[in-house]
Amino acid sequence: MTQTPNTEQLRRTVQASLFAALIAAGAFLAVPIGPVPIVLQNMFVLLAGLLLGPRWGLAGVGIYLLAGAIGLPVFAGGTGGIGRMLGPTGGYLLAYLPAVWIVGIVSRKAGGRVMGDVVAMSLGALVIYAMGVPYLKVVTGMSWSRAAAVGMLPFLIGDVLKIAAAVPIARTLRPMTVGRLASHPADGYSRG
Incomplete structure (x- = not known):
């Protein structure tokens, strides 16, 4: 079945939205150890780059x-609001944008x-x-x-473990997300 550009656009929009939800879910699994908690959200950010591509x-x-900036409780510990982006963890949150692009x-x-x-994921973590x-x-x-x-x-050790877990996840899910995009140069994918 050939997908029309509108169908492909809708499919990619749904995938991007799904990753936004996964990142939010990863933030709820927060272990507070100081001003920066241990969370899974960065693993989902890195996976988004692997599976969805830069754009x-x-x-x-x-x-x-x-969603977090407008106050939805999607940041670590079920918090939200622009104040969280201006607080101690704001740099990590804002870094997700260039990190996912680079990955x-x-x-x-x-x-x-x-x-x-x-x-790619190591560079994203850096x-x-x-x-x-x-x-x-x-800030502090x-x-x-x-x-x-x-x-x-x-x-650092947790990030190594997250990267180790993300590789097989990406290899399993990539055919469902990226495999159909080989003919779409606008997304920047090539099998090279």
Whole structure:
């Protein structure tokens, strides 16, 4: 069955919305360990980049952030509002936008290969830390070492585990999300 552009657009919009919901669900599984909680939402952000690509992954993360900014309780611990984006974790939340874009670009350029996915998600995690830790430092007035100690170091092992879990998930789901897009150059996918 050949899909019309409108059908394809609708399918991609639904997928982006589904990832926004998954990111929100990942935020509810929050373990508070200081100003930055342990959450699963960043794993879903990275998966959105792998499975939806840069453009539609960005759309899914944008929907999630917009929902939280207008006050829906989608951020860690069931909170929402623009104040959360201006608080200690705001840099991490805002970093989801460039992170998902980079993951999508790198994964697509690597043709969806396992090592390409690992590199893509590692770069995405680095972007999240590169924006989140300085933002945490500025908002809280912590020293650089203290901000890194509470905003990055406790999460490194968990991020490695999330990436390890995301790779087989992506390999399983990719044929359902990306496989049909090989003929759509606007999304930037090539099997290369």
